[in-house]
Amino acid sequence: MRTINFILNGEQVSAQVAEHQSIVEVLRDRFELFGARESCAQGLCGCCTVPGRRHCRVRLPLSRGVR
Secondary structure, eight states, X not given: OEEEEEEETTEEXXXXXXXXXXXXXXXXXXXXXXXOOOTTSSXXXXXXXXXXXXXXXXXXXXXXHOO
């Protein structure tokens, strides 16, 4: 587990996350943002892309996606 810090809806937040967790899992489980969805859960449909990024974020573990 590690602590990540990021801005969520304009507010600075932090969360304890496991290295294998995806951003969708953290948003839903830790912050109860149930509008965050995986859709196809495979990264094929494009619903999980982050604005300004070309990568599918639903399948990317936070250990690889957080700077």
